[in-house]
Amino acid sequence: MNNKNLSFIIPIIIIILILIGNPFYIVEEGKQAIITQFGQPIGNPITLSGLHLKIPFIQKITYFEKRILEWDGYPSEIPTKDKRYIWIDTTARWKIVDALKFFKSVANERGAHAILDGIIDAAVRDAVTAQDSFEVVRSSNRLRKLIEKEKIGQEDEFINEGVLATIKMGREKIREEIVKKAKSDLGPRYGIELIDVRIKRVNYIEKVRQNVYERMIAERKRAAEQYRSEGRGIRAEVEGKTEKELKEILSLAYKESQEIKGNADAQAAKIYADAYSKDSEFFSFLKTLETYSATVDKNTTIILTTEGEYFKYLTDISP
Amino acid sequence: MDFQQKSPEEIIRSLKNKFNFNNSKKTTLPLIIGILVVISILKGAFYTIQPSEVGVILRFGKVVKTTSPGLHFKLPFGIEKAIPVPVEKVYTSEFGFRTRTSGVKSVYSQKSYDDESLMLTGDLNVLDLEWIVQFKIQDPFMALFNVRNVDKTIRDISESVLRRIVGNHAFNEVLTTKRIDINNQAQKEMQDILDSYEIGIQIVKLKLQDVNPPEQVKPAFNEVNQAKQEREKLKNQAWEVYNQKIPQAKGEALKRVKEAEGYALEKINIAQGDTKRFLLLYAEYAQAKEITLRRLYLEKMQDTLTHAGKKYILDPKEKGILPLLKLENEQ
Numbered sequence: 001m002n003n004k005n006l007s008f009i010i011p012i013i014i015i016i017l018i019l020i021g022n023p024f025y026i027v028e029e030g031k032q033a034i035i036t037q038f039g040q041p042i043g044n045p046i047t048l049s050g051l052h053l054k055i056p057f058i059q060k061i062t063y064f065e066k067r068i069l070e071w072d073g074y075p076s077e078i079p080t081k082d083k084r085y086i087w088i089d090t091t092a093r094w095k096i097v098d099a100l101k102f103f104k105s106v107a108n109e110r111g112a113h114a115i116l117d118g119i120i121d122a123a124v125r126d127a128v129t130a131q132d133s134f135e136v137v138r139s140s141n142r143l144r145k146l147i148e149k150e151k152i153g154q155e156d157e158f159i160n161e162g163v164l165a166t167i168k169m170g171r172e173k174i175r176e177e178i179v180k181k182a183k184s185d186l187g188p189r190y191g192i193e194l195i196d197v198r199i200k201r202v203n204y205i206e207k208v209r210q211n212v213y214e215r216m217i218a219e220r221k222r223a224a225e226q227y228r229s230e231g232r233g234i235r236a237e238v239e240g241k242t243e244k245e246l247k248e249i250l251s252l253a254y255k256e257s258q259e260i261k262g263n264a265d266a267q268a269a270k271i272y273a274d275a276y277s278k279d280s281e282f283f284s285f286l287k288t289l290e291t292y293s294a295t296v297d298k299n300t301t302i303i304l305t306t307e308g309e310y311f312k313y314l315t316d317i318s319p
Numbered sequence: 320m321d322f323q324q325k326s327p328e329e330i331i332r333s334l335k336n337k338f339n340f341n342n343s344k345k346t347t348l349p350l351i352i353g354i355l356v357v358i359s360i361l362k363g364a365f366y367t368i369q370p371s372e373v374g375v376i377l378r379f380g381k382v383v384k385t386t387s388p389g390l391h392f393k394l395p396f397g398i399e400k401a402i403p404v405p406v407e408k409v410y411t412s413e414f415g416f417r418t419r420t421s422g423v424k425s426v427y428s429q430k431s432y433d434d435e436s437l438m439l440t441g442d443l444n445v446l447d448l449e450w451i452v453q454f455k456i457q458d459p460f461m462a463l464f465n466v467r468n469v470d471k472t473i474r475d476i477s478e479s480v481l482r483r484i485v486g487n488h489a490f491n492e493v494l495t496t497k498r499i500d501i502n503n504q505a506q507k508e509m510q511d512i513l514d515s516y517e518i519g520i521q522i523v524k525l526k527l528q529d530v531n532p533p534e535q536v537k538p539a540f541n542e543v544n545q546a547k548q549e550r551e552k553l554k555n556q557a558w559e560v561y562n563q564k565i566p567q568a569k570g571e572a573l574k575r576v577k578e579a580e581g582y583a584l585e586k587i588n589i590a591q592g593d594t595k596r597f598l599l600l601y602a603e604y605a606q607a608k609e610i611t612l613r614r615l616y617l618e619k620m621q622d623t624l625t626h627a628g629k630k631y632i633l634d635p636k637e638k639g640i641l642p643l644l645k646l647e648n649e650q
Contacts (some may be wrong), residue, residue: 028380030464040464068466068516070475070591091475093466093516102615131432143441146489151610154452171483195516198479202439202486208486209437212445213535220539224546231550238557253572259581264583275594283597285612289619295624301629309619311632 017127021056032066032099035059064099068167068195069109071116078125080133086207088136089201090124091177092116094194101191123181127174132165139171174185175199212313243268334487342383363395373459374402382460393469404459405453414481415449416528438482445536449528452509454483454520460521469518473509478527498527502529548626 027033029049035042038060046052047066075089096102096117103272106112128136144166169177179197186194204212276283296302304311332467376393377400386401393399393530412426412465417428436447438518454473456462466472484505488497513520533542604611624630 020438026380029377029382030467031380048381049377049379050381065467067473068463069479069517070471071469072471072475091479093472093509097518112510121617135437137443139471139487142487143489171486196512198475198512199482200475200478201434201482203437204439204445205524205590209445210535212443214442216536217393217539220536224539224543227543227546227550230576231546231553235553235557236552238554241563243558245565249565249568250575251571253575255428257575257582260579260583261586264586267583268586271590271594275597278598279600279604279623281372282601286597286600289615292623293619296623298626298628301631302624302627303633306632306634309616 023053023056025052025061026050027052027063029062030067030177030304032096034099034103041100041103049098062103064096064102065109066096068093068095071113071120073120073124074116075201076121076124080128080131080136081229082132084133085205086127086128086133086136087201087203087205088199089126090197091195091200092120092182092194094192094205097193098188098191101189102290104193105190107193112190115186115190115192115300116194119185120134120178120182123127123185124199125198126181129176131169133163135169136174136199137168137173138167139173141167143168154262171199171202276303328525336646352370355591360395363397364392366391366393366401366403368401368403369405371405373404375404375459375463377401377402378444380462385459402459402463404456406456408457409453409455410470412452412454413449413471414451414474414477415447435478438485438487440490440493441616442489444532445483446493447529447531447533448481449530450477450481450486450526451528452525453523455523456519457521458519461517463519466518467515468490469520472516472518473513473520473538475511476509477505480512481505481525483612494532498530 001092004208025033027046027049031049032045034045035054042059045064071092071094072089073092075087075088077085079085093113096112102112106115175198178199179194182197183194186192203209306307306312328556366374368388372388374391375382376384376386378398379395380400380514383399386623391401393401415432417432419426426461433447436449437445438448440446452473462469481501484501485493485622488501493501502525510522512521529535
């Protein structure tokens with residue numbers, strides 16, 4: 001009977017205790033907790049995960065994150081040293097390292113965000129306003145070195161004076177400065193550790209962006225015009241070359257052919273002269289006779305007299 | 320662990336024996352309740368880990384072990400909790416665009432993600448970049464318990480890193496030659512930063528997708544491409560004419576030279592023929608000059624007069640005949 005009673009009584013007591021005021025609490029992995037008694041924190045924060053004990057009814061448990069948490073600021077417009085407005089969006093990682101301080105100073109994550117908003121925004125502003133806009137964009141003088149070595153920029157319509165400026169800080173250094181400043185401003189009093197701040201987005205403000213677009217369009221148009229005129233130039237050049245070569249080829253051929261003909265004429269003249277000079281009288285006799293038969297045809301009327309050599313026998317028989 | 324070896328029926332039977340239950344109708348209701356309780360206990364006591372997952376087991380919120388794929392037992396009543404973590408799965412984060420339904424023909428969201436995709440290049444121009452980051456969980460414990468919002472952290476770091484790198488390159492480089500370099504550099508840098516958070520995530524791939532000039536600048540960009548085409552066209556046209564005319568001219572030139580050569584041959588041959596003939600004749604003429612002259616003269620006259628149209632032979636002693644002749648001047 002005793003055993004039976006016990007096996008009933010013990011679970012019932014446990015159930016009652018659980019229902020009325022749980023003396024156990026669980027701290028999950030990635031979480032931490034502080035115990036409060038009538039609103040006042042008691043003892044050290046519990047950072048070990050697992051099952052823990054507390055005094056029922058009196059003590060209450062408040063949980064906090066132990067993991068790395070995100071902070072995402074509102075993008076802000078910040079004027080730079082060269083009087084350009086840029087639009088900067090930062091993100092940060094932080095965690096609660098001292099839950100007790102955290103609880104006392106900011107109470108919860110929302111409170112922490114408010115603190116971080118102020119501190120990070122100020123740090124970003126301080127760091128960025130002291131710099132020229134291109135310092136926030138580029139991290140090194142890589143492009144400048146490339147230009148100096150003439151590796152880029154020759155056919156690049158987009159390289160302009162902004163690139164030529166040497167960077168003193170650069171984006172990464174500015175970021176490190178922001179982190180340093182924010183960390184020192186934050187201090188240990190909130191129990192918050194700022195792990196890092198990163199520049200997520202940098203852009204021109206809308207109005208400036210339109211100007212940049214217009215500049216880009218103008219540059220492209222100029223480039224297009226350059227290509228077109230280059231095309232026309234090449235065409236003219238090739239046309240000229242064609243014309244020149246045509247003339248060259250044809251005139252050379254003319255020259256050569258005239259030379260050949262002239263040589264032949266000369267040679268022929270020499271052949272004739274050599275031969276005919278043996279008896280020029282006889283040659284003119286033959287040639288003259290030839291021209292007679294060549295010039296007289298059936299339309300020719302010939303009037304001859306009997307006094308000539310040819311018909312002299314017609315009237316006079318004596319030889 | 321004994322539970323595992325016994326079937327539910329055996330457990331019920333042993334319970335019945337313990338509490339002296341019998342099969343009378345009075346005990347039917349408690350029996351049903353008992354069975355339901357046992358089932359619910361069993362339901363909470365078993366869990367399955369899929370082949371691509373790892374199970375992280377928490378006892379009272381504390382990680383006690385990890386389990387491999389299969390059916391496992393855990394303590395019920397929330398004492399033990401099993402979190403299945405897909406360690407094989409490759410997650411994809413999209414930047415500057417969103418895939419609505421993927422497939423052979425993926426549908427992309429029409430919404431514009433300009434804030435995400437517009438960035439400044441090193442030469443202070445604006446570029447519209449779309450990219451993806453693929454990652455998987457390398458360490459389930461780290462991924463679960465070191466960083467709260469893993470996905471957001473990856474997105475933030477990806478944007479930050481890619482912007483930094485693009486900010487260090489020229490507009491044209493990002494658009495053309497440096498894409499692969501940027502992929503690799505960004506992936507490595509992202510991994511380094513994430514490792515510093517001990518986030519337990521491995522970046523599998525970071526890849527630039529569409530890289531474009533901003534929408535407003537695009538027409539001007541196309542104009543440049545068009546102008547480039549135009550330049551090539553003009554160039555090609557001019558060379559076409561060149562290629563058409565020059566070989567023809569070369570042919571003509573050759574023809575001209577050959578013709579001249581022909582002329583030369585002809586001229587010389589004729590000269591040689593003529594002179595040969597003359598010399599042969601001359602050789603004979605030299606032997607009998609008078610007779611040959613006369614013969615040649617008469618032969619030629621005969622030939623000439625035969626071919627003449629009208630012939631008049633006049634005797635100068637007979638005067639007055641001349642006017643009678645009607646000389647027709649034809650044409």
